[in-house]
Amino acid sequence: MWFLPLGRGEAVEAIKRAYGVAQEYAKKIGGRVETLQPRHIYGEKAEDFGYTLQVGRIGVTLQPASVIVLWGFYNADEYLDFVRFIHDGRTYEWFVHPIAYYPERVGVWAEEPYIFRGSLLIDVHATGGEQRDRVYGWPLGYFVAPLQPPQEVKPPRGRRGPRGRERGQGESRRGGEERS
Template sequence: MDNRYVVWFIPLSRGEAVEAIRRAYGVAQEHARKIGGRLEPIQPKHIYGQEADKFGYTLQIGRIAVNMPPASVLVVWGFYNADEYLDFVRFIQDGRVYEWFVEPIAYYPERVGVWLEEPLIFRGSVYIDVHTTSSEERDRTYGWPLGYYIAPVQPPQEVKPPRRPRRGGQGGRG
């Protein structure tokens, strides 16, 4: 079975794009409701954690490990690309590979591509592979995944195993 999914984008200016974004927002709202969480646009802190200031709204070339806290969800509906050399990104989670060819988006008037299918939904850890055709020595590309990050307002409670009842008479008195 092939676990690779190839995706094509439409420009933001097309009517179907608005419907796809609205659908993704509805999915994100539902996840936020389920976990009692807040919904935010994807920001550098969600992708890079402590290194958010280093890259800002650019993608590091190579592999990015995104580690989300428990119960957090990433909902991706599109991509911004202002870099004609950024040709594809891959989202990898649990053996599934979603490969997005994003180079054409750099030539759309608004540089935003919207995926018409259901949004990608990630929990836990996900890898983002970023590839460029540029021969320049650089560490980043000018592209960014578009979507929503949902995190619980309060972290989930730690589940503790039930305590064992004490047995009478052991190590007891006499």
């Protein structure tokens, strides 16, 4: 069985395991753990979609040192066929159609949680005759981000010319010169 209904004891253990993984990453980077939200997937377009998935391909670019840890899926759309997560050239497929029939509509991944960093592609496929731009499903997991963004690396300063001043600059102001 790929997915476990939320009501099963093994599902609770899988969620705890995923949270433990997220906490370990947060300790490594000095970060925080949040539940996965639309702003983590869509960025500035988060308000357009909310907790729904755009049908087709979604490109996700994570901040440096950020991590997504997925443990399950919410599916309230009987036409949501499957979701593919593509990371570093590897495809992870989640067939989420039966989750819509669980009473809680949540399926927990029975294996270890998926861990994504850097960039990620999400392919969403729906069946049905009507043209749709979104499905009512959402990946469940944790987003781990550093508390402060990584420090920007500054290039070294230019070489100094004669008498300690930078090349191309005028004479330094010394002595009794006034500033204008």
